Amino acid sequence: GAGVSQTPSNKVTEKGKYVELRCDPISGHTALYWYRQSLGQGPEFLIYFQGTGAADDSGLPNDRFFAVRPEGSVSTLKIQRTERGDSAVYLCASSPSGPPGPQFFGPGTRLTVL
């Protein structure tokens, strides 16, 4: 079956701009996660959704980051006033039911802030 999909695959933006990154989870998966990965590091947790609600947003670095999942399927990660330090690969993962089960990652969006 289809895996997790993410769009765009690459995004280049200028410092101070607003960006939206989209994630479409595996069909039927109720849990959705956002991580970001910098070069040479493991993924770093950002936020976890169970259904439509953000069950844990403790990983969001500051209030410029926000994510929604209005219908319990597709999720959008929104970053306001982007900074060069936001450059990373943003990964989305989904899970059939949530913790402690396995998570399956999408291909990621590479964000570059100039």
Next chain:
Amino acid sequence: QKEVEQNSGPLSVPEGAIASLNCTYSDRVSQSFFWYRQYSGKSPELIMSIYSNGDKEDGRFTAQLNKASQYVSLLIRDSQPSDSATYLCAVMESGNNRLAFGKGNQVVVIP
């Protein structure tokens, strides 16, 4: 203290040999443990999950978990060039919703 440690540097193994990777974690009540494979420029791919002490085998991969010593390992038997990748250890703590990842170990299988 970092939650998940993968300390070994790049690991080079000849084709057909066993590659052994280790991971330690800090939280004693962690309950789920995963190994992901990540090819260069790609996203992590789940290859093993383990939840209880002991060994779990899946094809050429064996995961070993020792909760008392707080380590989890991955063995790759009959290593193939296609196994050349970075292997990420991930741990989910009890009562937590996130996976904590190590930095990863690069494996290079030499034909």
